[in-house]
Amino acid sequence: MTYCIGVKLDAGLVFLSDSRTNAGVDQISTFRKMMVYEKPGDRFMVLLSAGNLSISQSIREILQVERLENGDEPPITIWNATSMFDVARVLGSAIRRIHDQDAAALAHAGVDFNASLILGGQIGNEPMRLFLVYSAGNFIEATRETCYFQIGESKYGKPVLDRMITPQTPLDEAAKxxxxxxxxxxxxxxxxxxxxxxxxxxxxxxxxxKIVCIDDHNPYFAMIRGAWGQKLRQVFESIDDPQWGSDSATYPLRAPSRYEPMGKIHHPGEKIL
Known part of the structure; x- marks a missing residue:
């Protein structure tokens, strides 16, 4: 599986990806999910991928040469596009090309065409942009109200992002x-x-x-892992235990409510409606 994060802030962009893939408990491998496309002074783009590894690798490979017809103008590629929106369109086209090529064979083998990608970056004087691209090649763009995207196993890491990340968050704080x-x-x-x-x-x-590969010996990440668990335990222990119906409790658990407490069933013929 995978977990990748892309964050768009006023100060810049933050991207983070893991590298584990698995096809069962005895088929664990390491493959990078991040690709960086950089032409200094002209454009900077990052692609994160999740889903079926063979699909995402094919998409990344064909993205280098994918071309969108542009009327009488030269075809649009990721290297000559004048906006990140057009780069997202090229990526969508690459996904659909791989779908046309492989989806039927995958379906015959009982495998879904499953890929999701985060694309972000900046071209020239255009503002930074961040996109979430789906397996159909369609996409949505990050806004100030929704300034980050996740793909893969997103549920465990979402609460802290929801509580902490805003467009004004400094880059180093967002990376943390x-x-x-x-x-x-x-x-x-x-x-x-x-x-x-x-x-x-x-x-x-x-x-x-500012690119780093973090392994299990990285001192900063080791500190994060230890400190976060310790501080979380301290905060948890600082919260009062529930107090049942105590008149002297500051925060009583059993308090007046417009709902009645749950009823109990005392014999086989009893029903609660």
Whole structure:
């Protein structure tokens, strides 16, 4: 399985991906889910992928050469597109090409055509943009109200992102939050695993050197894993235990409600309606 995060902030973009793939408990492998396309001073793009590995690898391969017809103008590619929207269109076209090529054979073998991707970056003077691209090749764009996307095993790491990430969040704080989100997922799901790829892009730089591969010996991530669990336990223990019907309780658990407590069944013929 996979867990990938893409975050769009006022200050830049943050991308994080794991590298585990599995086809059963005895078929565990490591494949990177992040691709970086950079032409310094002109364009910077990152692609994260989840889903069927053979599909996502084929999409990444064909994306390099995929061309969208553009009337009398030269075909659009990821290297000459003038907007990230057009790059997303090229990516959608590449997905549909692989679908036309492989979907029938996969279906015959009982395998769904399953791929989801996060695409983000910046071209020239256009503002940064972030897209979530589906297996049909259609896509949605991040907004200020929804400034991050997840693909893969998203449920375990979502709560901390929901509570912490806003468009105004500084880049380093967002990177820390993404790593905490990843740690929560690693803790709860064995199908997500190290090493991780983390990339931070500063707005308008059109290049990035803030790229790191994080393994189980990385000192910062080891600190995150230890500190997050410890601080979470401290916060949990600082919250009062429930107090049942105590008149002196500051936060009584049994308090007036417009709903009655759940009824009990005392014999076989009794029903609760």
């Amino acid at each position: 939050c993404a790593l905490v989100s990843m740690d929560s997922t690693l803790k709860s799901n064995l199908s997500v695993g190290l090493p991780l790829d983390l990339l931070v892009y500063e707005a308008n730089a059109l290049q990035s050197e």
